[in-house]
Amino acid sequence: MKEPSGDISNRADFSRVRYAQCWEDADVLLAGLDPQPGDRCLSIASAGDNTLALLARDPEQVIAIDLSAAQLACLELRVAAYRELDHEELLELMGSRISSRRKDLFRRCERQLTPETRDFWRANQSALEKGIGTAGRFENYFRIFRERILPLVHSRRRIEALLSLRSKSEREEFFERSWNSKRWRGIFRLFFSRFAMARLGRDKEFFRYVTEKDVAGRILERTRHALVELDPSRNPYLTWILTGTHRDALPFALREENFERIRNNLDRLEWRKQSLSEVLAEGETFDRYNLSDVFEYLDESLCLEIWRQISQSTRLGGRVAYWNMMVPRRGSSELTEHFHHLRELSADLFEKDQAFFYSDFIIEEVRHG
Numbered sequence: 141m142k143e144p145s146g147d148i149s150n151r152a153d154f155s156r157v158r159y160a161q162c163w164e165d166a167d168v169l170l171a172g173l174d175p176q177p178g179d180r181c182l183s184i185a186s187a188g189d190n191t192l193a194l195l196a197r198d199p200e201q202v203i204a205i206d207l208s209a210a211q212l213a214c215l216e217l218r219v220a221a222y223r224e225l226d227h228e229e230l231l232e233l234m235g236s237r238i239s240s241r242r243k244d245l246f247r248r249c250e251r252q253l254t255p256e257t258r259d260f261w262r263a264n265q266s267a268l269e270k271g272i273g274t275a276g277r278f279e280n281y282f283r284i285f286r287e288r289i290l291p292l293v294h295s296r297r298r299i300e301a302l303l304s305l306r307s308k309s310e311r312e313e314f315f316e317r318s319w320n321s322k323r324w325r326g327i328f329r330l331f332f333s334r335f336a337m338a339r340l341g342r343d344k345e346f347f348r349y350v351t352e353k354d355v356a357g358r359i360l361e362r363t364r365h366a367l368v369e370l371d372p373s374r375n376p377y378l379t380w381i382l383t384g385t386h387r388d389a390l391p392f393a394l395r396e397e398n399f400e401r402i403r404n405n406l407d408r409l410e411w412r413k414q415s416l417s418e419v420l421a422e423g424e425t426f427d428r429y430n431l432s433d434v435f436e437y438l439d440e441s442l443c444l445e446i447w448r449q450i451s452q453s454t455r456l457g458g459r460v461a462y463w464n465m466m467v468p469r470r471g472s473s474e475l476t477e478h479f480h481h482l483r484e485l486s487a488d489l490f491e492k493d494q495a496f497f498y499s500d501f502i503i504e505e506v507r508h509g
Contacts (some may be wrong), residue, residue: 157210160267160276162189163377163497164463166392168489169430172461172482172503175199179427182419184434185411187276188215189393192222194430195405196398203426204411205419212411213257217272219406220252221245227399235271236386236394243268273380281337282381289331290382293324299382305373312368319367328363329356355466359497366496375494417442420449427455431462433498435469447471451478454506464500472504479504 169190175181177198183191185206192215194202206212221230225245232239233246246268250258261268267275274283290299298318306314330336334355372378379389392398412419416434429450435443450460450471460471460479472481482503490501 157187157214157264157267157276158208158278159187159211160214160279161273161380162186162391163278163495164190164432165377165493165495166190166193168493168501169193169461170197170392172485172489172501173428173430173459175428180425181428181430182426183430184416184432185211185215186432187211187273188218189391190430190432191215191409191411192218192393192402193398194428195409196392196401198401198405199408199428202409203419203424204409205414205416206411207413207415209256209413210260212413213260214272214275215411216253216257217246217249217261219409220249222399222403222406223252224249227396230399231386231390231394233272234386234394235273235384236390238385239271242271274384283384285331286382286384289327293321293327294319302367303373303379303382303387305371308368311372315364315368320364325360328360332356332359358466358499362496362498365491366494370492370494370496377495417446417449420446420453423453425453425455427458429454429458429460429462431460433463433465435462436465436467443469443471444474447475447479451475451506456506458506460502460504460506462502463498464502465498468500470502470504472502478507480507 164186166189170193173181173194175194175197177200179197179199181194181199181202183194183202183204185191185204188204188211191202191204204212204215206215221233225233225248228237229245231237233242233249239245243265246261253261261272264275273279294302301314302319332355337355366372366375366378374389376386376389376391376394379385379387386394393402416431435446438446454460459482462469464470470481472479482505486501486503489503490498493501
């Protein structure tokens with residue numbers, strides 16, 4: 141099938157790992173989708189964390205798709221780790237815990253891997269040494285921020301104080317008195333500008349449809365929300381950015397209470413190297429969709445085509461979840477007869493979203509297929 145010209149697959153490089161972790165909050169994803177036992181789910185694979193989180197809800201099947209073989213290799217190695225390792229060993233392999241035996245842990249997982257995925261990870265020895273959660277370009281972007289930029293503004297002691305448990309009023313006082321300096325705001329705006337993100341963290345093609353002028357300013361405001369309104373000490377995404385590990389703030393798929401539920405349902409997971417439009421064209425029916433921020437990278441005509449495909453491929457009452465970061469996209473605005481925006485639920489979950497980079501979190505219900 142020839143990809144439409146508006147598809148990101150024609151324009152960006154998908155040969156390397158961009159995201160070694162899912163930088164989207166699985167807790168709000170699951171709360172929004174509310175997957176039920178027996179549901180069929182379609183999920184953008186990314187690094188695999190949120191796809192695996194869906195398995196904890198006992199679906200009939202989860203189909204994970206991605207344009208990138210490298211991203212699917214991330215998912216495949218995670219699946220192997222859930223099968224072969226115990227919970228603490230999984231955290232070591234990921235990089236969530238300090239470890240000196242990651243290569244040995246990988247060797248135990250190798251027999252579960254396809255030859256292509258095994259060779260891919262053998263060629264990425266640095267990731268196996270540091271933790272597979274460090275292997276992406278986006279994670280390297282945050283490493284540069286943590287090691288080179290942040291020390292210009294805040295000491296390690298102040299960062300530890302930020303991550304200490306405290307009340308909202310204490311967090312607000314600390315933020316205004318000790319954190320939110322002119323230097324912090326200036327350096328943040330430079331490092332998280334559109335220019336810097338395109339060069340160091342994302343692909344310049346990911347910004348093709350961005351019209352927002354002050355990208356860094358919007359992210360800066362959401363960062364304040366994460367540091368004051370939410371509890372930094374419980375935020376896995378913020379903790380990793382600031383410390384390079386998860387400590388005790390684990391994302392959903394890595395929490396001990398979810399480990400066995402995910403492992404017991406691994407046989408219900410299938411992954412494919414396909415675009416969203418391709419898999420929808422095959423005529424399968426789904427109940428729940430985790431679509432990440434996929435609409436950011438597609439032109440409006442292709443978005444409309446995909447929303448029409450979803451409306452035809454979804455059982456009545458099915459739900460679609462996705463994020464907007466810099467490009468406002470919403471199926472319910474284009475196909476009002478097919479999609480109902482669950483506005484209050486979406487807004488409530490967005491306020492709780494610990495992955496604070498996004499400008500919107502959208503849950504839509506399919507009215508009829």
